[in-house]
Amino acid sequence: MFSKSLLKTVTGAALGAAVLLPMAQANAADYKIDSEGQHAFIEFKISHLGYSYVLGSFEDFTGTFSYDADAPEEASANVEIDVNSLDSHHAERDKHILSDDFLDASQYPTATFESTGFESTGDGEGELTGDLTLHGQTQSITIDVEHIGGGDDPWGDYRDGFEGETTLTLSDFGIDTSKLGPMASTVDMYLVVEGIRQ
């Protein structure tokens, strides 16, 4: 089994595509995130008035990761997210979030995450750091990741799945949420990524 590591990413926006350092090591395997089968999720949660939360997700993204259970520190991930695929289950709200009041998706239609390092904390868990580009601004973020499981699937492939969590401070990306109240200054991201070994 794979002991740790994962990859994935996040952002209110980004997961990405890519390839990862495939030849870094002998045992490293490359995975493609199963976007087609919708076995990957980028979800967000942000405070509403301090009384409750608004939940939503980015529906369209692609990405790849590389992972070797024997050398988790070599793990990497790249994800590319279609910002316009944001869905908070309310058309007018989505339009507002995507407008230049917030994400400005016309100007910045794509968010990306490119990992820069992985630190295993044991037991299949670790911290994936990487550059998240959102709203045209790039910041280093750290995602707490955990290996959920992996193995042969019923259809002839091999899969590994990870979940990840991180909290983004929106002002770091030049997104001003002050009009929504101070409790809306951060957004929690929750990611589930299932990759098919290539």
Next chain:
Amino acid sequence: MWRNSVHGWGLPSILLHWLSAVLVVSLFVLGWWMTGLGYYDRWYQLAPWWHKSLGLALLGLTLLRLAWRLSQPTPEAHGVSWERMLAHAGHGLLYVLLLTVMISGYLISTAEGQGISVFGAFEVPALLSGLPRQATLAGEVHWYAAWALIVLAVGHTLAAIKHHILDRRDTLRRMWWPGGSRRQ
């Protein structure tokens, strides 16, 4: 009194015209104002509710108006021939813009399949949803078409005043009193 003739407008056409005029201006001002409201404003939820309800009411009225207009004679246009051609094109464009503004507005709110409540009385269902970036693109069409409609409506008003005052026709009077007036 009721039906249009080559000399003047019937009462239904006159009422529909002025009701539309009042609603168009009200909706424009309301839309302008409400999109600038802060999240914590008292009217943040209520203003769009009125805007959508009134907009859909206007859409219903406009469909009725078009059906009535097409089934009735049209009073003769005023002005010289190029003015008549321009007036004809302008009136056609007014209808096109009216429908464009209202349909694009409808497509914003229904972009993800939710219907629109009309005064809380009933809900107009979503007929077209899930298009790529639907709410955003419909919003842009709504904005520009609304501006175009207001600009054209101002031109429409100035042209009517010109016919009435400079050409000394009964243009304004016949859009007020059913059946046309004696002033020719």
